[in-house]
Amino acid sequence: MPGLRRQRGLRRARGGFSFLETILASLLLALVAAAMASAIGFANNMQRRQDARLGAAEVANRLILEYLLDKRILADKPLKVPFGDDTYRWEISRVQLGLQPSVRVAEGIKELRSSGNQQDDLLQSQLERVTVSVWLSEDSGGAMTPEEGTPVVTLTRLVNNTNWNRNPQGLKVIADNPEIVIQQMFNQNRDTLGTSRSGN
Amino acid sequence: MRRRGFTLLEILLAAALGSLVLVAAMGVLFAISRADQALQTRVAASNETARVQRTMQRTFTTLLMATGSIPDEPEAEDDAVDDDDIEDSDDGSLAAVGSRDGDAETDDDEADESDEGEGDDELPPEPADFRLLIASDPREWPSELAMASELPMWTGPWPPQRLTVVLSSEPIPQPLQRDLLAEAEEILEDAEDDDGDEERSLWVDELISLADWDSDDLDGIRGSFMVEPDVPTDTIGQDAGWSLWWVPIEAEPVRVASGIVGLTWAVFIDGEFTREYAASAAEELPAFALTELTFIDGRELSYVYEIGWTVGIEPEPPAAPEGEEGEGDDGDESGDDGGVLDAEAGAELLQQAAGGRE
Numbered sequence: 258m259p260g261l262r263r264q265r266g267l268r269r270a271r272g273g274f275s276f277l278e279t280i281l282a283s284l285l286l287a288l289v290a291a292a293m294a295s296a297i298g299f300a301n302n303m304q305r306r307q308d309a310r311l312g313a314a315e316v317a318n319r320l321i322l323e324y325l326l327d328k329r330i331l332a333d334k335p336l337k338v339p340f341g342d343d344t345y346r347w348e349i350s351r352v353q354l355g356l357q358p359s360v361r362v363a364e365g366i367k368e369l370r371s372s373g374n375q376q377d378d379l380l381q382s383q384l385e386r387v388t389v390s391v392w393l394s395e396d397s398g399g400a401m402t403p404e405e406g407t408p409v410v411t412l413t414r415l416v417n418n419t420n421w422n423r424n425p426q427g428l429k430v431i432a433d434n435p436e437i438v439i440q441q442m443f444n445q446n447r448d449t450l451g452t453s454r455s456g457n
Numbered sequence: 458m459r460r461r462g463f464t465l466l467e468i469l470l471a472a473a474l475g476s477l478v479l480v481a482a483m484g485v486l487f488a489i490s491r492a493d494q495a496l497q498t499r500v501a502a503s504n505e506t507a508r509v510q511r512t513m514q515r516t517f518t519t520l521l522m523a524t525g526s527i528p529d530e531p532e533a534e535d536d537a538v539d540d541d542d543i544e545d546s547d548d549g550s551l552a553a554v555g556s557r558d559g560d561a562e563t564d565d566d567e568a569d570e571s572d573e574g575e576g577d578d579e580l581p582p583e584p585a586d587f588r589l590l591i592a593s594d595p596r597e598w599p600s601e602l603a604m605a606s607e608l609p610m611w612t613g614p615w616p617p618q619r620l621t622v623v624l625s626s627e628p629i630p631q632p633l634q635r636d637l638l639a640e641a642e643e644i645l646e647d648a649e650d651d652d653g654d655e656e657r658s659l660w661v662d663e664l665i666s667l668a669d670w671d672s673d674d675l676d677g678i679r680g681s682f683m684v685e686p687d688v689p690t691d692t693i694g695q696d697a698g699w700s701l702w703w704v705p706i707e708a709e710p711v712r713v714a715s716g717i718v719g720l721t722w723a724v725f726i727d728g729e730f731t732r733e734y735a736a737s738a739a740e741e742l743p744a745f746a747l748t749e750l751t752f753i754d755g756r757e758l759s760y761v762y763e764i765g766w767t768v769g770i771e772p773e774p775p776a777a778p779e780g781e782e783g784e785g786d787d788g789d790e791s792g793d794d795g796g797v798l799d800a801e802a803g804a805e806l807l808q809q810a811a812g813g814r815e
Contacts, residue, residue: 315759322745326745424763
């Protein structure tokens with residue numbers, strides 16, 4: 258049986274891994290390690306983004322509350338706001354809302370106008386739509402503008418400008434500065450398109 | 458044909474390889490288990506955070522205010538109490554907060570003067586007169602130095618603050634309250650098994666036994682948010698810190714959050730935040746309220762809430778059953794003998810019994 262003996266000898270001689278096997282194994286290991294590192298990095302990044310979004314939401318909430326208390330406050334507020342370990346940029350836009358008349362009301366208005374009563378501001382709304390957007394600033398890994406991928410939160414609130422008694426402190430601000438009311442009424446008649454202040 | 462067995466070397470190698478595989482498998486299992494536990498802790502922490510946020514939001518938007526200011530009207534230019542005034546007072550007590558209404562200094566001499574000189578018809582405001590009260594917890598606390606060795610770590614203002622409010626509805630939704638009470642009972646059971654924590658469990662025990670009656674028929678609720686040292690437990694998965702409790706006069710206390718190491722309440726009034734404040738009528742309300750919490754695991758919460766209120770009469774607690782009248786006069790109520798209180802005794806008990814130290 259010399260042939261069989263030679264085969265056994267060959268098998269015994271073939272110990273260890275071939276070069277190809279080693280490369281393949283390394284490649285597989287590297288792939289697994291890369292996938293795991295990527296997953297961990299993704300999870301950490303998501304966590305960081307979530308924290309940043311929560312921070313942005315709270316900053317937006319505070320900005321709206323400040324605006325409700327005294328509309329002049331935000332005009333002087335820095336465009337970068339520190340909160341926690343991060344800084345955030347913000348922008349605010351205000352739009353005066355108009356009311357869309359129903360068919361019946363529209364006919365009534367038409368009748369009024371035909372009778373010579375020119376009340377163009379009949380449906381002038383006292384409502385204002387205030388929108389605040391807050392995003393992570395470039396100092397904290399965000400951007401100067403709310404680009405895609407930047408943690409950003411937008412809060413919108415309808416404000417009734419004639420509700421002076423929204424907050425006792427707000428009433429106090431108005432009592433101390435009655436010009437606010439006059440200015441607001443003037444602005445309301447002049448500007449129904451909206452104003453904004455941008456932090457970028 | 459004789460069958461060849463394994464050599465010693467082969468067996469040893471196989472055993473070593475098998476052990477390695479087992480160890481690796483166990484390691485992976487433990488890692489998964491740890492990750493699962495960490496995830497659960499994180500979810501619990503996230504839920505707790507949301508619970509605190511919701512609870513404080515409900516609290517500050519459902520204030521039930523009085524129709525007018527308390528009789529002792531504040532002097533116009535001194536609306537807010539300076540922190541210095543509070544720190545200078547002997548006990549950092551509610552009297553200092555009452556001092557917003559004209560007697561800001563709380564030195565003994567001045568207190569005596571006001572007690573003796575003003576006559577009986579002008580009593581200083583009591584804590585129970587206020588509908589929103591943020592002040593240092595008036596219980597006896599160890600000094601800041603002693604606190605470090607006697608109590609869990611605390612990084613907030615010392616002594617801890619207490620927030621007392623009258624609300625038009627429960628700050629914690631009923632289903633959530635039931636869950637939290639069940640959790641508290643579980644913690645108490647754990648604590649009873651541990652002899653070393655008897656004293657702490659007593660604190661919580663007294664909180665739980667503060668009152669027994671059903672408050673369903675009441676429209677408004679008076680209660681306090683206050684902190685107590687945690688009962689150490691494994692169920693929360695974190696070291697002992699402090700717990701935030703909602704302690705209504707007419708119902709069972711509910712633990713809102715645990716593992717706290719710092720808590721600050723403040724209100725924004727006259728352009729600045731102040732940590733000591735008292736209000737009775739709606740026109741005295743601040744612009745907004747700030748809640749800051751630091752947890753032992755490093756979480757830091759900072760929320761500002763809009764103030765919302767209605768005006769109404771604070772409901773009286775249920776009357777005492779016959780034969781138990783006058784019980785509130787001796788000041789010895791522990792709250793576990795029927796829990797029937799009048800408004801003043803209730804406020805007093807709220808101050809005393811929650812600590813369980815007197």
